Amino acid sequence: MTSLIDRRMGIFLAGLFVLTVAVPIGNLAFEGKVVPSYIVSLLGKYLCYALLAVALDLVWGFCGILSLGHGAFFALGGYAMGMHLMREIGDRGVYANPDLPDFMVFLSWDQLPWFWMGFDNFWFASLMVMLVPGALAFLFGWFAFRSRVTGVYLSIITQAMTYALQLAFFRNEMGFGGNNGLTDFKDVLGFPLQSDATRAGLFVCTAIALAAGLLIARAITTSKLGMILVCIRDAESRTRFMGYRVEGYKLFIFVVSAMMAGVAGALYTPQVGIINPGEFSPANSIEIVIWVALGGRGTLVGAALGAILVALAKTLFTGWFPEFWLFALGGLFILVTLFLPKGVLGLIEDTFARKKKPAPALQEAKA
């Protein structure tokens, strides 16, 4: 059987480990002179995106489900964590109301809506981070996969799903802070979010979550179930005739993927300091697909790499020419689909393979 940690996974995890040790030390031990504090949170954000990309690669790369709505699962995870962080503010808000978040006081609500109950508890919120996206994915997948909605049609309804959620979350009456979203967080589990130590801690947690996500994804895709997912991707009808209930397999991987995206969102919110309906925007979900395609679809590590590279490029590019970022991203996507079908990871691996083993033509010339 295929090993859990193959070469590419080993190299990536080793690199991630070095980063996980070096970044916090570089920040904390040198009072931000070697690694500035904002870089710590920025890198943490990149790793959240990487985990989100791995989640999408599970469904798209391995099972052929092109979800254009994964941003919704990410955002829901982010909101679930954001709700807890709002509760942790307590009476330190602008209105100093110990029972209600500021935006509810502003709307003249006199009590906490029922769906905010329990979010005072960190562990309850952490559970919701996975359960809410998981439940939505289950419901959505249950109907879509049983009615055998596939291909472009499925992509379109996932896109519609995230758009509908965005519109819903924009409404103040929904009770999630309307278009401002949730923000002004003070601390998490008692640790102040503005402190460097907390930021470093969140960064380390994100790196661990990414490593765990990669390993879980790898364990699933190297199992017999993982091979069946690839069968479904390549010849869905044929797989049915072998006795596999395709709907069940799709539903399983879709729910696992949504939960992973939820975790990524939950780690994103405290590091960025805000979660708002913009995270549900259809364009966000499309961008995730670009990360995965660019990094290398169906490789897990490539997806993570793609997310980090694009996020890095976006940070640099928006600093230089902010208006052109979307054009650059679109151009990059077209170039990769035309010239790098296996993505950046494929390019790197092919380059190394060629260096190790001289091309046949070269050998002939020598002989």
Add this chain to the structure above:
Amino acid sequence: MSVHLLLDGVSRSFDGYKAINDLSLAVDKGELRAVIGPNGAGKTTMMDIITGKTRPDSGGVWWNQTVDLTRIDEAGSARLGIGRKFQKPTVFETHSVEENIALSLKAERSVLATLFHRQTAAEAARITELLELVRLEGDRHRPAADLSHGQKQWLEIGMLLAQDPELLLVDEPAAGMTDAETMRTAELLRSLAGKHTVIVVEHDMDFVRALDCRVTVLHQGHVLTEGSLDHVSANPEVIEVYLGR
């Protein structure tokens, strides 16, 4: 002998065209049956109906005289013990030859069972046995995409046998095979009869002769005649619609 599969007055039309028209067919347990008929006679559609891919507009399809196959989906029919080889060979191209067989092996098909599955020694032995039978032992680690058309046919036969089905539906297995391979396929299918029930659709008359079994002639979705190959080929109607051309 008991009737294993029964089609009872089955009809199905596509956009007004009756692809299957009042088709009745009974196949006994352990029987080897050849189904012949010109292109478009409805042979593949008949298999689609038996395996739950296509629902009939009217008529009944019965398994072991008790199970109503018109209420069962593709995976359900496979789980009952109906295995199918497709006219156009469909193997899983990115998986290795060996993995194609391993995934077809008779085993628990649930999500959890496959998630935690570990290959047993018995399974490994069975895979090797099947690979030897279809003469792909030397190619076991190659991606199935690398195989020739004929080899893919064999791999699909191996996958079908791996499922260990009670009923085998084999759609034009000899297409793309050499004469020697065609004869070997016929021999293999004959050896399976008795233990399994086998329905073979084929165009190649030498192949059907080699099968040496009862033949059903299908025409415009309806059974034209049935009997030994010599009997049906003497039928003037058959000569007109099919053999005479």
